[in-house]
Amino acid sequence: MALKGNLRDFSLHQLLNLINLAHKTGALTVKPEKAANSSNGHSAPAALFFREGRLIHAFYEGKPARLTDVLVQVGRLTPEQAQAVRQRSRIDTDKELGLLLIHNGFLSQNDIIQGVRGYLLETVYHLFTWSAGDFRFEPNELPPEERITVPLSLENVILEGNRRQQEWERLLDEIPDLDVSLRFAERPSHIRNISLTREEWQVISFINARNTIRQIGEYLMLDEFQIRRVTHGLKQNGLIELMQSPRAEPAIPKAPLPGVKLSRGVLLRIIDGIRRR
16 A cells, blocks of 8 residues: 655655664655755656665656766766767667766776766755655556666664754855855965865856856756755855845856866955956
């Protein structure tokens, strides 16, 4: 018999704990309520699959979930590499795509496993930010055989998911509105040597009075949790400040900058160059 309800009454934490303790096998589908989850950036239902209490597969319904799509999303493959591999594939299953990636020297078997694992974790972690949504658990339902599955302990997933939920709530307090623009701090005097991530460099290179945080996030394919986290980090480092909503059309620049550790002087010269664009 299927188990169904709403996250308002039975949280994801409780659901995963039940599946873990009972060593359940089956599929959990969660459909978000738009009004309740409008801040999390996802409107598509999510499907999670379990075998004997372990998470083995996950995806958002209606979104590309082939192995190459997954590896592009987690940054293991470039879109050009993914397209080249798909063109050489005859049956386009995840297992054949994986073999082609290995044989053509794009990735190792471990690279593929870690990429799938990362995608799986990020998918389920996002669900911890959903305050409501109808769910349904169908026993003994498994993902299609052509999918590559990676078994994960639910105990660790639950612990990290709860931590992410707390972080999400803090980020909402710090950056409640994504429809505002960013600007560089006029006098970032307390900056010392600073190491920026790839995502932070990308956001920095796209800062413009006409670009909102939401527009930058959508352009970079960062969800609302990720763009809030990156923006908060840059703000905490004293690099940026929040502005009011723009009125002109967005003006997204072209090429992002690479991640690298720079001195304060070099970093400020780069920011000054971006300012003048």
